[in-house]
Amino acid sequence: MAKQLNKQLGRSSVHIEDAFWNRFTELVRETVIPYQWEALNDRIADAEPSYAIRNFRVAAGLEEHPYGGMVFQDSDVAKWLEAVGYSLANHPDSELEHTADGVIDLIALAQHENGYLNTYFTIKDPGKQWTNLYEAHELYCAGHMMEAAVAYYNATGKRKLLDVMSKFADHIDSVFGPEEGKLRGYDGHQEIELALVKLHQATGEQRYLNLAQFFIDERGEEPNFLVEEGHQRDGYSLWAGGKRPVPTVAQLAYNQAHKPVREQEAAVGHSVRAVYMYTAMADLARLTGDQELRAACERLWNNMTRKQMYITGGIGSTHHGEAFSFDYDLPNDTVYAETCASIGLIFFAQRMLMLEAKSDYADVLERALYNNVVGSMSQDGKHYFYVNPLEVWPKASEKNPGRHHVKAERQKWFGCSCCPPNVARLLSSLNDYIYTASGAANTIYTHLFIGSEARFDLAAGSVTVKQQSQMPWKGYASFEFTEVPGGSFTFALRIPSWSKGQAVLKVNGQITEYTADNGYGLATRNWQQGDIAEWEPQLETQLTASHPEIRANAGKVAIERGPLVYCLEEADNGAPLAAISIAASGVLNSYFDDQLLGGAVVVEAEGRLDEQDSWREETPYRPYAKQQASKPVQLKAVPYYLWGNRQKGEMTVWIRAVK
């Protein structure tokens, strides 16, 4: 039943119409998708060429060129197509659909007779298929193309890419598996697992779910496939272009393949790989009822979000391997917090919400979405952060090699361009993250407060609800029921962590009691057509402290306002920002500044500026007793997601607190 309902709660059943989010979804539709199309076709001046479409033309036999780009370049085309699918579902566009159909025709031409599809191994390394799962991203690329196929099919009803990818999935199923003669292997970069779940849901084919389960179950088992495979290749490394030591089992923590997934206790290794895997694990736990897998998901979720997550929803604190380091190690300046990792965290959170409606999952989803993810994209949609720092000193980014990875300005399309298309596919499918519903329990859960019109099929009958939201600026959303079933059903509203449990429900203007359960306010009643529910979670500007074990933030506070994390920028507060402290018990004023980058609430706070004038250039250190009184100063904080859109300068989220 749940499965069926999930299908009915498909992409077309929720449409966003929201003052805050429309600009992003329009940006994706009007700018990002067309711009990325140009990028995939190597037509962006001054940016590294992608070669992604050219590779498909070459693989299809239409042109002759050497292979271009990374080994996983195909996935950029896939992510673009997936975004196009979501976009078409929400906003039909015949010209864009025509372009996408052309790409799909090209992809079909590049497919081998037996179903195999990968331009790298077609053009550059034919005959070497499935010999380097550790490095070559073959199943990863396949997974992204499966996601694209499902999104495009759901949007347009066109089966061509779905059939191409089903044929490829059948081929993969004939190559991998526990049976004698098949490879007991899996990809070095998880992705196909969650994609096969989607393909299973779109096609109804049970074998695809089984194959996903096989990849998850096999991972990290002894003898370790990736180690054995390395010996088979005699240590040949694609990246090094020569022989390299075969990784040890311990080193495979990078790929989360150091031990069986059910035994993994903490988030380790490459953060994107990790969250893509956890997403598939949560899918499988839901669809198969595997309690052990569910327990592993909860354990990994808890470790990651409670001990290894930045306040912005960023994960992965070191650029060495784009990886998790260890509990409470969250440096703000040498940070990684890759955009793709937060997107994967959002996928994982969504699947956990499908397992169990618990506000913790939605709180984290919202945190990552409104801060790390949206902040990664420039206001023009053409520049992106890979790395999302919480503290930036532009000179250090330039001149200290340990911070070269932290850019002070968003960059154009990258050589390894995973993040921009990932942002596009997330934002164009944002409608999928607002609600979940339990048809059997006749309950609709509202996770995000984003203006939209949604239709749900419950056991009791159909519900259509129109949400209007003033978030993130005000703690107010209203829900008008324009279609209701005959009987009662439960409308559940998330009580955001930032409201500190203070949220008022009104029904038709009357304050109404509700039952709080798992972080949601539940109103079960015989809802009538035209009923209006208003939801007012307390949304205040507040200072936030972090756990004492997070050494990087000791003595510091961050400014938060509802789902938004704020930051200080040099543009508003001068430099060095480190000379500024904030009055911990001072007044925090907020107001909407419609001149600021499309309009945003800014926060003003009482602060102190360390006295600097008495310092001479020639004195690096001097008695503290010489320090003169700090001066009172008005601080201006802007939402983190807007940082770096005005001028290159310092930025900080965490600010020293003074009494």
Place this chain on the structure above:
Amino acid sequence: MAKQLNKQLGRSSVHIEDAFWNRFTELVRETVIPYQWEALNDRIADAEPSYAIRNFRVAAGLEEHPYGGMVFQDSDVAKWLEAVGYSLANHPDSELEHTADGVIDLIALAQHENGYLNTYFTIKDPGKQWTNLYEAHELYCAGHMMEAAVAYYNATGKRKLLDVMSKFADHIDSVFGPEEGKLRGYDGHQEIELALVKLHQATGEQRYLNLAQFFIDERGEEPNFLVEEGHQRDGYSLWAGGKRPVPTVAQLAYNQAHKPVREQEAAVGHSVRAVYMYTAMADLARLTGDQELRAACERLWNNMTRKQMYITGGIGSTHHGEAFSFDYDLPNDTVYAETCASIGLIFFAQRMLMLEAKSDYADVLERALYNNVVGSMSQDGKHYFYVNPLEVWPKASEKNPGRHHVKAERQKWFGCSCCPPNVARLLSSLNDYIYTASGAANTIYTHLFIGSEARFDLAAGSVTVKQQSQMPWKGYASFEFTEVPGGSFTFALRIPSWSKGQAVLKVNGQITEYTADNGYGLATRNWQQGDIAEWEPQLETQLTASHPEIRANAGKVAIERGPLVYCLEEADNGAPLAAISIAASGVLNSYFDDQLLGGAVVVEAEGRLDEQDSWREETPYRPYAKQQASKPVQLKAVPYYLWGNRQKGEMTVWIRAVK
């Protein structure tokens, strides 16, 4: 005249007898030199073999083995021999001298007919001499052996190694120079320049001084020798073992060869290379009267010590290239601050003092010596820090790859073992750093307060003075004149920066006025035999703040007491240390703890400990308003040079200050 006097102020004219320093000089003599001898002979269990002596035996034709160790492994033998020379000068030891003589015989056997001497190019790459100055450290190794030769000759009067190295210097002089047919080149790693100055002083040979001047003058000139040489080798790289891009002129900032030395404005590149070069520049400025070179020295000194030096006297803030990064970039946790770089800084400071007695040079010399350098060695003399951090979180050193270079524990002899023998040669020649004298001006300058007996030859006649010092624990040193000339002379005493200009002079018990000049208290009088001068610079425990541009230290203070920087260790204060703050206007108590690692003054301070009990494991972030009051706590700080000698744990120099 100056030159002659410098010679008379040779190593044998100052003998240390000091409560604080004897343990270090004895440690070097009794433990470090013998231990390093074992290391050079590959007899330290569990440590990487050195192969340094074995290479010489192979090069001498006595044994057959492949070359072992780094390309500059010869320099370890040289630095050991140099330390032995200094040690023998202060403390004759026939057995040690016999061992050293044997090594010298071996070195002589390894010398080529034409004077060339280098085991790497003798054993591993014969015929490739002088083809890779950029990488191969040939002149660097030569320089270290010249320094050893001079030290050994000065100590023992034995000329064998001096002759060997003079012959090599003659050969080098025949290969390098501005003349047609010679290489207009220089080494990728500066060292020979300062060594040739020493060889010139020991032998009186002017050509060696000229050659040093050539190397300095040629460096960074266009066309760039290191670039040209790279093209000649067709990009062959010794380190990579294959072809690599030839460095650009800009990249040669690493080697301080990006522009002529006289045009260099700021300290850049590999920090040890830099300070070795500056040392030679200061030598040459003094010996040749080159004012332009002197101005460059002063400019580079000022930039380095005022904007790129840690409070511990550490320099070079990034491990990427063991290099300077840029002004005010002094991170405490990802720091480099290599031991060898601070030793080179001490060399440079000594030469600047020889140019001009200015207390700034001695203040920095003292800072680096009493903190970074002495702290690099364990109390057993057998374990060393390469990297001298100002903040350590052992778990981060283990688990965050960006901090792997920062060790929480001193290590045994290293594969690349530059630091331990460098410490040994500095500490065994410490007597050379206490005084300088201007014979013509009849002035003796006292830079360091270290108990010793010293003899000076001034124009007025000979002076012998016996210093007794209670530093670094108390601001007291006395000077008894046991031999005086007939006329008057000036006895100058450094007014340490930490005394804030407060220093009392007593002569024979009577407070006596003095003239303050360039940071020295000058007492010119007709000193009588038996006169006793007492010098009492104010030595108080104080809190130190750092320049607002040093972002890493914003809002923090360090504890200093005289020349010593203090730190908090987990052993005394628990963890996380970041939860601790210090009362900026609180009382600072200090007392001598004779149980602490041989006895040291510890500092107790009033502090606050952030409340931690109300935090739950599952809450990474929460409203600051929930924060409960911090608790008063007694902090215990120990001298930085003693850190890491008790247990592995957190350490921090900079402490958050609260009012």
